[in-house]
Amino acid sequence: MNQALRVVLPAEESERVRIMLKNRKLKLRDRLWDHAPLILLMVMITQLMLLVMGGAYVWQNWAGKTHTTQASHTIALNQSATTVSSISVATPVSAAFTEKFISPELTSPVEFSALKSARPSVPFGIRVSARQGQIDWSRLKAAGVAFVSIKATEGSDIVDPQFKRNWQSAADAGIARSAYHVYTSEASAQDQARHFTTTLSAASTSSDAELPAVLELESAMSKGEDIYHAKDELFKWLRLVRQDTGMKPLIYGSLSLFDGYLKGSALKTYPIWLSEYSKGPTQYPQGWPRWAFWQLTEKSRIDGMAGEFEVSQFGGSETSFERGIKRRK
Template sequence: MRAVSSLVAAAIAAVTLVGCGGGHPHGIPSRFDDADPYAWRQNAPDTYPVHGIDVSRWQGAIDWHRVAGSGVGFAFIKATEGGDVADPLFDNHWRGAAAAGIPAGAYHFYYHCRGGAEQARWFLENAPPRAGTLPPVLDIEWTQSRNCPRRPDPETVRAEAQAFLDTVRLAWGKTPIIYTTVDFWEQNQLWRLGNYPFWLRSVAGHPHDTFGHRNWTFWQYTGTGLVPGVRGQVDLNAFAGSEAAWQAWLAAATL
């Protein structure tokens, strides 16, 4: 009887855990997986209900309907980098996400060897304003490119980032999102840019711990996620709020 009771108790516990949205040993939503998981002990990503991916040419062809069926709630898609590189799969990914009903936004990967306004014009040439989309994104971090090893001083970084943001906001009529990493955030004091929606990369700790309790809108919690419909690894991200908060944010952001 004790053995049977133990089995019943274990089954009830498992059902309860799944019902609460847990059940994954890696602390991420059980509908996904991670090729190189972090041992989340508290404030794990699966405490948030809305998750999405960000993609570029490196993910190759994507089965967006499978992605949508896996529970992905949003996608950020790379459009451009620097002042002269366009992602060759941007249009394919954009159309695929739209056909699958996944809210999507375009992002630009910033290089520190060109001015912010120039890069904004290149981004707008390849990702012109579109109705009903997520806001555009400035991905600004230190690059590892041999062609652009520059690391300007913080004042220059912020001034050029502001030039990009102002140019894109004027064209899109939306406040852009800023994506960045912990080291770049700290070294360039990006909080001084003002009250932008921030998308923060923190793969070994909750953003409130690694970014000093900064308010955030999106959290990139792993770069080695596994999602049905995507071959290989992909970044996974969480939205900072409930399902109801997401629907309210989405309605306002996609006007």
């Protein structure tokens, strides 16, 4: 049988061991007390990290809900003194669509039919000028082109040679139209606005546009013109054209233009036609929480048509598009 080993120490030795153990406990307590500030600091840092992580999680969820709420708001495109026709903005674009149609795919030719197939319920359209030459508008309509932005004027004296033909042909094909003006700092905003509206009204008997006018600033920026200090002039052009057409114009440009040249200006009260190929459709310029139209490629092919087209998508559904466009008189 195993028996427990019991050691009996003399009374003096037992007391010495007891005192030694007590002293060790006191030393350990003193050491802990000496390091108390460090331990407390570590606890506080840990709690702060947990607080920050929790706050980041709450912020992410709140921001996502806010973004969805903002995306469900409306952009009033057709505005007059008596009526306001609004076009609803779609909910955020799905991640699958973003991944499928961003750089480098959109820097290479892409079939218009593929874009339509990716989002069949979203209206897609194109931008045209004399550069495209003769256009088969019935073929564009058959391909599913819902809207077209047609170059009308540039500066204070240039008219696109094909504008009148394109403007009337788009109307005959039943495609919603928007006319755009290429801004230049070489002429006053007043002269450019008058030139644009005069050209628009003289284009054809069906001169009323279904979509607002567009002010293109991308060309001026690419030429190194002073856009930053021309904000007052730009605002004047937008105001004058709005008064004449009864619709609030859009501003066309890239993400770098809005973030670099127009950030923090009163121009943010105007809707935008964003031209951006390297970013996805959920990328918005600072000060503009949404876009009305997004030009996602400048190299799209349309079946049966020569050349390449700049393709844009509307920021809402077909239903909201049809409900919001201004009908011809």
